[in-house]
Amino acid sequence: MSETTLTPATLYIVATPIGNLSDISQRAIDILTQVDVIACEDTRHTGKLLSAFSIKNKTMSLHDHNERQRQDQVASMLQEGKTIALVSDAGTPLISDPGFHLVRHCRSLGLQVSPIPGACAAIAALSVAGLPTDRFSFEGFLPSKSGARQATLTALADESRTMVFYDAPRRAIDTVQDIVTTLGGDRYIVIARELTKTFETIHSDTAENLLAWLEQDANQLKGEMVLIIEGYKATENEISAEVINTLKLLLAEMKPKKACAIAAEIYGVKKNALYEVALGLK
Numbered sequence: 001m002s003e004t005t006l007t008p009a010t011l012y013i014v015a016t017p018i019g020n021l022s023d024i025s026q027r028a029i030d031i032l033t034q035v036d037v038i039a040c041e042d043t044r045h046t047g048k049l050l051s052a053f054s055i056k057n058k059t060m061s062l063h064d065h066n067e068r069q070r071q072d073q074v075a076s077m078l079q080e081g082k083t084i085a086l087v088s089d090a091g092t093p094l095i096s097d098p099g100f101h102l103v104r105h106c107r108s109l110g111l112q113v114s115p116i117p118g119a120c121a122a123i124a125a126l127s128v129a130g131l132p133t134d135r136f137s138f139e140g141f142l143p144s145k146s147g148a149r150q151a152t153l154t155a156l157a158d159e160s161r162t163m164v165f166y167d168a169p170r171r172a173i174d175t176v177q178d179i180v181t182t183l184g185g186d187r188y189i190v191i192a193r194e195l196t197k198t199f200e201t202i203h204s205d206t207a208e209n210l211l212a213w214l215e216q217d218a219n220q221l222k223g224e225m226v227l228i229i230e231g232y233k234a235t236e237n238e239i240s241a242e243v244i245n246t247l248k249l250l251l252a253e254m255k256p257k258k259a260c261a262i263a264a265e266i267y268g269v270k271k272n273a274l275y276e277v278a279l280g281l282k
């Protein structure tokens with residue numbers, strides 16, 4: 001395979017594996033080998049990745065606590081024409097990982113920022129979940145305390161898109177219990193645990209059944225996981241025939257978005273719920 005040629009004065013955002021080291025790309029290896037320095041969340045952690053690929057290169061720390069200080073230093077190096085790679089402990093930097101402030105700073109200075117795509121747990125989980133992917137919402141980490149978690153879930157009760165969360169499996173029972181409480185036991189959910197690793201498990205069921213499954217198997221509470229919740233589906237039964245009739249008339253005259261907004265205004269019904277019905281009426 002041909003070696004990647006680096007562009008001077010560029011910050012490369014490099015995705016690394018989320019478990020299986022073979023998931024690293026050739027371009028990631030080339031970039032990590034050739035850049036002037038690799039900025040990483042944890043130099044020891046990244047050191048192990050580099051040695052697995054026999055890459056000898058300089059590293060510097062860039063994590064949540066020093067990102068603001070480091071951004072000027074990184075920008076000056078780029079302005080001198082240097083090349084820098086940013087990696088996180090695993091997966092795609094910036095996705096629930098440090099790097100946002102740095103990238104924003106560099107872009108605001110007109111510096112080149114280039115992605116080296118690869119693994120991302122959220123996307124890997126979504127690709128096997130069997131839930132709609134045409135529109136989805138990445139919600140990052142769920143709060144660790146039950147009260148805040150329930151508030152987050154309640155605020156998303158009418159979200160019709162597939163929702164993707166990061167969460168710790170040791171909290172899985174509490175989290176799924178909170179889903180049962182806030183969204184109902186019938187809501188369909190998927191747990192994608194230890195993706196690309198030896199004990200990879202992808203399990204989907206209603207929240208109620210999934211809770212029972214988790215309670216019976218302590219192994220499911222280990223490692224790392226992505227939690228995916230099916231979007232809210234309004235059924236025609238939940239919306240009166242009068243509303244549906246009006247919606248049909250409006251749909252004949254205008255685009256679904258506008259028709260739903262008008263019907264929602266007239267009847268005090270949630271726009272999202274009407275949109276789901278409108279899609280079914282098409």
Ligand code: SAM
Binds near residue numbers: 122195196
């Ligand atoms: N930037 C990373 C990415 O692109 O996926 C995510 C970093 S975030 C700090 C770490 C979280 O990602 C974990 O707590 C877990 O929710 C999820 N995760 C990472 N690796 C995973 C894996 N192999 N299987 C399942 N979830 C994983």
